[in-house]
Amino acid sequence: MSAFELRPVMTIAAKECRDRIRxxxxxxxxxxxxxxxxxIAYFGAAQQGSVxxxxxxxxxxxxxxxxxxLVPLIALMLGYDAIVGxxxxxxxxxxxxxxxxxxxxxxxKFAGLALALTLATTIGFSIVGVLLAMRFGAVALVHYAGFxxxxxxxxxxxxxxxxxISVVAATRIGASGMAIVAWFGFVLVYDLVxxxxxxxxxxxxxSTVVPALLLANPADAFRMVNIFGFADMARFxxxxxxxxxxxxxxxxxxxxxxxxxxxxxxxxTWRFR
Amino acid sequence: MNANSIEVRGVxxxxxxxxxxxxxxxxxxxxxxxxxxxxxxxGKTTLFKMMLGLERPSAxxxxxxxxxxxxxxFRDVRRRVGYMPETTxxxxxxxxxxxxxxxxxxxxxxxxxxxxxxxRVGLGHAGARPVRQYSKGMxxxxxxxxxxxxxxxxxxxxxxxxxxxxxxxSDFYATLDELRxxxxxxxxxxxxxxxxxxxxxxxxxxxxGKLQACGSVQALREALDLPLAFDVAVRDDAEPDLRAVLTxxxxxxxxxxxxxxxxxxxxxxxxxxxxxxGLGQRLLDVTLKEPTLEDVYLGYRKAAQ
Numbered sequence: 326m327s328a329f330e331l332r333p334v335m336t337i338a339a340k341e342c343r344d345r346i347r348x349x350x351x352x353x354x355x356x357x358x359x360x361x362x363x364x365i366a367y368f369g370a371a372q373q374g375s376v377x378x379x380x381x382x383x384x385x386x387x388x389x390x391x392x393x394x395l396v397p398l399i400a401l402m403l404g405y406d407a408i409v410g411x412x413x414x415x416x417x418x419x420x421x422x423x424x425x426x427x428x429x430x431x432x433x434k435f436a437g438l439a440l441a442l443t444l445a446t447t448i449g450f451s452i453v454g455v456l457l458a459m460r461f462g463a464v465a466l467v468h469y470a471g472f473x474x475x476x477x478x479x480x481x482x483x484x485x486x487x488x489x490i491s492v493v494a495a496t497r498i499g500a501s502g503m504a505i506v507a508w509f510g511f512v513l514v515y516d517l518v519x520x521x522x523x524x525x526x527x528x529x530x531x532s533t534v535v536p537a538l539l540l541a542n543p544a545d546a547f548r549m550v551n552i553f554g555f556a557d558m559a560r561f562x563x564x565x566x567x568x569x570x571x572x573x574x575x576x577x578x579x580x581x582x583x584x585x586x587x588x589x590x591x592x593x594t595w596r597f598r
Numbered sequence: 599m600n601a602n603s604i605e606v607r608g609v610x611x612x613x614x615x616x617x618x619x620x621x622x623x624x625x626x627x628x629x630x631x632x633x634x635x636x637x638x639x640x641g642k643t644t645l646f647k648m649m650l651g652l653e654r655p656s657a658x659x660x661x662x663x664x665x666x667x668x669x670x671x672f673r674d675v676r677r678r679v680g681y682m683p684e685t686t687x688x689x690x691x692x693x694x695x696x697x698x699x700x701x702x703x704x705x706x707x708x709x710x711x712x713x714x715x716x717x718r719v720g721l722g723h724a725g726a727r728p729v730r731q732y733s734k735g736m737x738x739x740x741x742x743x744x745x746x747x748x749x750x751x752x753x754x755x756x757x758x759x760x761x762x763x764x765x766x767x768s769d770f771y772a773t774l775d776e777l778r779x780x781x782x783x784x785x786x787x788x789x790x791x792x793x794x795x796x797x798x799x800x801x802x803x804x805x806x807g808k809l810q811a812c813g814s815v816q817a818l819r820e821a822l823d824l825p826l827a828f829d830v831a832v833r834d835d836a837e838p839d840l841r842a843v844l845t846x847x848x849x850x851x852x853x854x855x856x857x858x859x860x861x862x863x864x865x866x867x868x869x870x871x872x873x874x875x876g877l878g879q880r881l882l883d884v885t886l887k888e889p890t891l892e893d894v895y896l897g898y899r900k901a902a903q
Contacts, residue, residue: 415687418681422651422683
């Protein structure tokens with residue numbers, strides 16, 4: 326086993342990121358985030374009979390749903406062909422003939438895509454952040470920055486899942502199918518199953534089970550981080566009394582999100598070896 | 599310094615019950631040009647990949663300059679090696695020069711040589727253009743330049759002239775000749791046997807995962823004892839006598855438009871030539887052709903079946 330080297334990881338990461346910037350992927354994603362974020366932040370309170378920016382917490386609450394639907398989808402589409410695409414194009418054999426390890430290649434790919442996703446997400450949500458800061462001051466900006474950081478974390482978690490898919494899948498088409506299934510599973514189906522479980526077995530389930538199961542889904546972990554990160558929102562959602570104190574800790578929820586970045590990536594590295 | 603550049607010892611690669619490569623021994627000397635040929639599925643690609651360390655053998659060992667290709671010093675091995683795959687689409691959004699610089703950094707090669715290498719493969723004018731605008735031949739030239747990064751001591755070239763136009767093929771082999779004079783070891787595969795025939799020191803012929811034969815083109819020809827092809831031009835009035843002089847050799851020539859074509863065993867060559875000389879002034883021309891590499895290849899395939 327050869328020692329891990331950082332230089333090839335950085336080289337591959339730089340190339341991947343530059344590729345996404347040059348083919349305008351990053352620009353397109355940042356534009357989508359900007360348009361949706363502005364629209365939702367401005368019209369999010371329309372049901373309550375008003376438009377325009379309200380408090381930072383309400384703006385964040387409005388944007389959480391957008392992020393849960395959009396960011397995982399974009400992250401999965403970004404990374405699903407990271408490895409299987411190279412294999413199909415024939416460039417994987419060429420890369421592996423160079424003095425680099427498979428782990429270095431995989432981590433370089435992930436780092437480059439992660440950087441592109443982070444840039445697109447941060448830039449995409451930045452205009453709303455500037456507006457919030459101008460209207461409500463620095464505290465609002467700090468809250469909003471926390472939300473954007475958690476959105477980046479959610480993106481990286483799904484990017485990690487997509488890289489695992491790209492390692493496991495035999496073809497690009499298969500990988501895209503698996504990515505779509507993952508999106509449906511985590512974003513749409515998981516909560517329905519959890520709800521059904523709750524309805525069917527609520528009296529017999531220990532109180533920690535459902536909150537723990539929520540953390541076992543990166544999309545729900547993201548939602549919980551943002552709900553429990555702000556006292557007003559926790560009260561607003563009425564979850565503070567339902568979720569046990571141990572799992573209501575935003576640090577635990579953030580740790581769950583970080584685990585969702587590290588575990589699939591670790592599995593992908595192990596599998597790709 | 600090891601006597602051999604590449605040493606393959608008892609190498610096998612099994613995929614379940616399928617023996618893609620089955621007990622191959624092969625040694626390639628420093629500065630030698632070795633051709634690896636065989637039909638589709640013969641195992642040459644798998645052997646190629648194992649020599650590059652892209653696949654681990656199920657059994658046996660492969661060393662390059664005395665170092666195990668998949669061992670802890672694999673980076674040392676790969677810095678000595680240049681690889682040109684057969685079909686690879688490079689990164690369309692990078693320019694030719696950026697592509698070379700990317701591979702140079704990964705190979706720890708001096709990035710300054712990228713411009714020189716582009717010029718060397720005839721892409722000096724296209725270095726700033728995105729690879730997506732390259733023709734197939736240009737992409738192939740770029741792949742060749744990539745293989746030359748870091749001044750490799752050993753080159754693995756998989757169907758290197760695939761997609762090149764005749765001048766590209768000529769340029770490619772001119773560069774290969776130059777590398778050869780500098781002692782670079784070259785292993786290449788090709789389905790264009792007429793190209794390979796003139797350019798390799800030795801050929802390794804694979805069939806059903808085994809090394810069926812290995813040697814110079816001439817040695818392979820002689821080992822197979824394939825007949826020689828005669829093309830004889832005679833005056834019209836000499837046709838009956840030509841048939842007569844060939845009868846003792848049991849040769850029935852195909853005579854059309856004043857030319858007789860026939861094959862004869864290598865051992866009968868001198869006798870046939872002597873008999874033909876008996877035709878005197880009526881014999882206008884004699885062309886003697888050795889079996890082509892294609893004939894040799896087909897002969898070995900037939901023998902294997």
